[in-house]
Amino acid sequence: xxxxxxxxxxxxxxxxxxxxxxxxxxxxxxxxxxxxxxxxxxxxxxxxxxxxxxxxxxxxxxxxxxxxxxxxxxxxxxxxxxxxxxxxxxxxxxxxxxxxxxxxxxxxxxxxxxxxxxxxxxxxxxxxxxxxxxxxxxxxxxxxxxxxxxxxxxxxxxxxxxxxxxxxxxxxxxxxxxxxxxxxxxxxxxxxxxxxxxxxxx
Amino acid sequence: xxxxxxxxxxxxxxxxxxxxxxxxxxxxxxxxxxxxxxxxxxxxxxxxxxxxxxxxxxxxxxxxxxxxxxxxxxxxxxxxxxxxxxxxxxxxxxxxxxxxxxxxxxxxxxxxxxxxxxxxxxxxxxxxxxxxxxxxxxxxxxxxxxxxxxxxxxxxxxxxxxxxxxxxxxxxxxxxxxxxxxxxxxxxxxxxxxxxxxxxxxxxxxxxxxxxxxxxxxxxxxxxxxxxx
Numbered sequence: 001x002x003x004x005x006x007x008x009x010x011x012x013x014x015x016x017x018x019x020x021x022x023x024x025x026x027x028x029x030x031x032x033x034x035x036x037x038x039x040x041x042x043x044x045x046x047x048x049x050x051x052x053x054x055x056x057x058x059x060x061x062x063x064x065x066x067x068x069x070x071x072x073x074x075x076x077x078x079x080x081x082x083x084x085x086x087x088x089x090x091x092x093x094x095x096x097x098x099x100x101x102x103x104x105x106x107x108x109x110x111x112x113x114x115x116x117x118x119x120x121x122x123x124x125x126x127x128x129x130x131x132x133x134x135x136x137x138x139x140x141x142x143x144x145x146x147x148x149x150x151x152x153x154x155x156x157x158x159x160x161x162x163x164x165x166x167x168x169x170x171x172x173x174x175x176x177x178x179x180x181x182x183x184x185x186x187x188x189x190x191x192x193x194x195x196x197x198x199x200x201x202x
Numbered sequence: 203x204x205x206x207x208x209x210x211x212x213x214x215x216x217x218x219x220x221x222x223x224x225x226x227x228x229x230x231x232x233x234x235x236x237x238x239x240x241x242x243x244x245x246x247x248x249x250x251x252x253x254x255x256x257x258x259x260x261x262x263x264x265x266x267x268x269x270x271x272x273x274x275x276x277x278x279x280x281x282x283x284x285x286x287x288x289x290x291x292x293x294x295x296x297x298x299x300x301x302x303x304x305x306x307x308x309x310x311x312x313x314x315x316x317x318x319x320x321x322x323x324x325x326x327x328x329x330x331x332x333x334x335x336x337x338x339x340x341x342x343x344x345x346x347x348x349x350x351x352x353x354x355x356x357x358x359x360x361x362x363x364x365x366x367x368x369x370x371x372x373x374x375x376x377x378x379x380x381x382x383x384x385x386x387x388x389x390x391x392x393x394x395x396x397x398x399x400x401x402x403x404x405x406x407x408x409x410x411x412x413x414x415x416x417x418x419x420x421x422x423x424x425x426x427x428x429x430x431x
Contacts, residue, residue, distance in 0.1 A: 048263070
């Protein structure tokens, strides 16, 4: 059986209410799902809430899957959960500030393999990028994360965001430029080797 | 050297970076880049930014997101298709249609059937008819109309629109008799005194029932969804 068939077998069983089968899918996709939420929301607790919400909603709505690509469908649900979090955070600004302060997602390096100086630099870079991503409007942020942080192609991004290719292209372009402009204002905070090239022709 | 703003390829650079341009488009961008330092700089900075993003390490989740064994099961498809939004829309549409039919009835816009020869018996108009002033009828219809148009926004007002629509009905049937010149005792659909070619009264009733059914369905679906968590 191909991996796709295996996955279809799992979704079929899950659709019938088999939680164990669904949890196998959770295990397979919780990495990308959590990462998307983390980069969108900028805080680990909020990302955990959104990811859990998304998996609960995915299980509840499994019957609307109908042969579509599971990963795209799931990530769409995660993106929606993030939008909900952002909306409710806007309504309770004190709460979200507390969350942002409570856990810095880049505080702990994901693996201890890198030596100290490099990991400190990488942490600085990650912090700058996260701050930059936070300045983007949600649509552009989502496009940039899906494309450049998670590596999905335009077609998959279009499926996940349910928009046309042209929209993906324009959001990605605007998001990247905005992020680049932000990083230019923060050059001093970036480690030297990560700094942007100076502008040419000006 | 300064180039016309319009010829810069800034908006295409992302797509160019991602290999999303067709061959002729790519050739055009490359030709421009060869001549334009500003766009070359733009491309370099974009490429650099994307490179930085690609270096963001994937974060490991601190916990598992596996669902508990008692997680609420998948909802049946019919429940998923009947979203509250769609049901509210259906309620609103049924309400508007009902109001439109009542208004048309009030203004006797429906095609009238030719009247048969009137009997010689003296006119026996329903007593409340002529005495009923036109005022309350119009206000009831007016009250129904704004409530009907507001229905798509909030379903709870729809039943009220239905009820005031129903109240406007008997009033509407009474008022035309006050203005009908010839006394005609016709028990056709529509107002006494006016015969419609179409079954207008049945239509109003059917729409009213349809609207009530959709509202009941909406309440049921909402209850099921809330219960499912």
